[in-house]
Amino acid sequence: ENSDVGTSLTPDAIIATDRDINENAVVFYSLLPSRFSARISVESNNGVLTVNGTVDREELIACCESPCFNLTVRATDNGTDPGPLFSDKLIGVCLQDVNDNSPVFDSPSYSAEVYENETVRSQVIRVEATDADAGLNAELVFSIISGNDDDVFGLVDGDQRTDVILAKQLDFETQQYYQLLIRARDNAPPGSRLFGFATVNISVLDVNDNDPEFEGGPFTVSVPENVAFGTSIITISATDADSGENARLTYSIASGNYGGAFSIVAATGLLQTAGLLDRESSTNSYTLEIVVNDQGQPRRQDVTLVTVLLLDINDNSPNFTQPSYRFSVTEDGQVNSIVDTVVATDADGQGPNSQVTYSLTSAETVPFAVNSESGAIEVIRALDRERKATYVFEVVATDGGGLNSSASVNVAIDDVNDNAPVADPYEYVATIPEDSPQGTALRFQSRIAWNDSYPTGNYYRQVEWTSNDGTVAVRFCDFLSIQPGWKIALDEGTYVGGEHCFDRNQQLVWFQRYDLKVNKSE
Numbered sequence: 106e107n108s109d110v111g112t113s114l115t116p117d118a119i120i121a122t123d124r125d126i127n128e129n130a131v132v133f134y135s136l137l138p139s140r141f142s143a144r145i146s147v148e149s150n151n152g153v154l155t156v157n158g159t160v161d162r163e164e165l166i167a168c169c170e171s172p173c174f175n176l177t178v179r180a181t182d183n184g185t186d187p188g189p190l191f192s193d194k195l196i197g198v199c200l201q202d203v204n205d206n207s208p209v210f211d212s213p214s215y216s217a218e219v220y221e222n223e224t225v226r227s228q229v230i231r232v233e234a235t236d237a238d239a240g241l242n243a244e245l246v247f248s249i250i251s252g253n254d255d256d257v258f259g260l261v262d263g264d265q266r267t268d269v270i271l272a273k274q275l276d277f278e279t280q281q282y283y284q285l286l287i288r289a290r291d292n293a294p295p296g297s298r299l300f301g302f303a304t305v306n307i308s309v310l311d312v313n314d315n316d317p318e319f320e321g322g323p324f325t326v327s328v329p330e331n332v333a334f335g336t337s338i339i340t341i342s343a344t345d346a347d348s349g350e351n352a353r354l355t356y357s358i359a360s361g362n363y364g365g366a367f368s369i370v371a372a373t374g375l376l377q378t379a380g381l382l383d384r385e386s387s388t389n390s391y392t393l394e395i396v397v398n399d400q401g402q403p404r405r406q407d408v409t410l411v412t413v414l415l416l417d418i419n420d421n422s423p424n425f426t427q428p429s430y431r432f433s434v435t436e437d438g439q440v441n442s443i444v445d446t447v448v449a450t451d452a453d454g455q456g457p458n459s460q461v462t463y464s465l466t467s468a469e470t471v472p473f474a475v476n477s478e479s480g481a482i483e484v485i486r487a488l489d490r491e492r493k494a495t496y497v498f499e500v501v502a503t504d505g506g507g508l509n510s511s512a513s514v515n516v517a518i519d520d521v522n523d524n525a526p527v528a529d530p531y532e533y534v535a536t537i538p539e540d541s542p543q544g545t546a547l548r549f550q551s552r553i554a555w556n557d558s559y560p561t562g563n564y565y566r567q568v569e570w571t572s573n574d575g576t577v578a579v580r581f582c583d584f585l586s587i588q589p590g591w592k593i594a595l596d597e598g599t600y601v602g603g604e605h606c607f608d609r610n611q612q613l614v615w616f617q618r619y620d621l622k623v624n625k626s627e
Contacts, residue, residue: 106200107257111155114145114198119152121162121180123190129184137177137193140168145198148177154178154196162200163237172239173403179353199471204242206568208289208301210234215267215305221277222312226270233266234289234301244292250302252285254375258307269305277311278346283482313351313401320455322409330384338367341374343407345399347569351401359394359408367393367413377410384415391415419450423461429513432482436490444473446484456506466499466511473516475500479610482514490518 123130133374134152141463156493162172181191210232219229236243247260247267259272269285286304290298319341326339345352356374358367364387368379391413395530397404423482425447432445451459463475472486473496480500503509505595 112126114154131183142197202239204293206237207299210303222276229269241292250286311348316347316405317345319409327414330368361393419458423449423502425512433517446482
């Protein structure tokens with residue numbers, strides 16, 4: 106088919122014979138007009154067929170579905186009477202193929218999509234090519250020339266086609282797009298082979314094969330306990346190596362959000378206060394479990410912890426364990442001795458806001474002081490119950506932030522026996538008739554001034570009189586009677602008397618001496 110102009114189609118001429126003689130036997134050759142007669146010529150005097158123009162086998166097949174065509178050669182004599190005679194010969198001409206056509210893909214470019222989890226050796230796409238030549242010149246071999254990073258793809262050839270298959274596992278997160286250059290070459294002898302090319306664009310589709318991942322964590326953040334509702338605290342971010350819905354993240358609080366104190370913006374991970382916080386009434390910290398989910402199927406998630414520490418605000422005054430205290434101390438209590446202790450606590454419970462110091466509001470008027478750190482009430486001056494038996498004063502507890510509260514303190518001064526009783530009068534006089542028989546009752550009232558407090562408890566009182574010679578004349582006891590009735594048998598005269606107070610163990614508690622004069626009248 107690629108013969109040059111003038112090339113003979115056959116080695117021998119087409120010969121026609123004429124049995125006439127002379128001019129009637131001279132033969133001339135010609136081609137009857139046809140579709141291809143312009144490309145083939147015949148020598149008129151000898152019948153040699155030669156190429157007269159371009160002949161193309163593939164063009165012939167395209168128009169006639171065959172590489173062969175027919176020509177009619179006419180041989181005409183030179184006779185005149187009758188006119189010229191002729192004879193026709195049908196000549197079949199077949200064009201032999203030469204490798205003059207490159208392989209042609211049915212499309213210059215192809216596109217395909219494949220999920221990243223597609224199994225190895227799965228078909229991605231089929232591409233086809235044709236070669237208008239014949240035989241080995243039309244046999245095609247396919248190969249990937251470029252774009253096959255890490256040899257992820259392979260080819261499986263068929264008849265004028267090849268299947269692009271997976272040779273290795275894809276990973277969307279590593280590479281999402283490949284552009285392969287596919288070459289088709291014919292199987293002509295080396296040196297005469299021709300090639301065709303096409304591009305195959307392959308998009309790797311994501312599958313939800315990656316968990317979201319928080320950026321850092323666990324997290325710790327501190328906020329004052331008095332922050333306003335809706336205050337932003339921290340934004341917690343996560344990433345997902347997938348794409349699309351597989352990488353669209355939503356955030357939520359899974360646990361630890363006692364009382365609904367916090368909320369989180371689902372789309373952004375912004376953690377906010379959702380209510381009023383109070384370090385003293387609830388807790389001084391929250392440990393929130395934050396979950397991030399992607400929107401793939403199935404959903405994947407990651408978890409982190411956010412610890413929210415509530416910083417103390419001085420919003421609580423110190424609080425005494427009771428509103429008032431009643432203490433007692435003996436009047437002989439030593440200076441710097443401790444009477445008792447008042448206690449106040451502060452619910453703030455952190456740093457200076459919970460450190461309580463104590464003071465008295467009237468320190469200069471009472472014989473007591475309070476230890477500023479411990480709250481111990483101490484004696485700072487000598488006590489005397491006979492001068493003042495009770496002290497009432499106020500103690501103040503103040504925290505480091507300046508808030509304070511107070512409590513009343515009542516201190517009773519207990520008596521000690523540091524004063525003798527005083528009789529009034531010191532001398533008693535009783536008058537009885539001189540003829541009073543023995544056993545006559547002598548009645549009088551004893552008035553004793555007690556500078557100390559009167560004894561209480563299991564005590565008894567005893568009064569006894571003795572004569573001048575020391576003989577006991579009368580003894581009478583009663584339980585703390587202040588108007589004893591006396592039965593006496595006394596002569597006129599003066600008697601030395603005394604009052605004693607004993608406890609139940611016969612231990613002398615106090616003693617007072619005084620005299621009694623007895624006069625007898627007519």
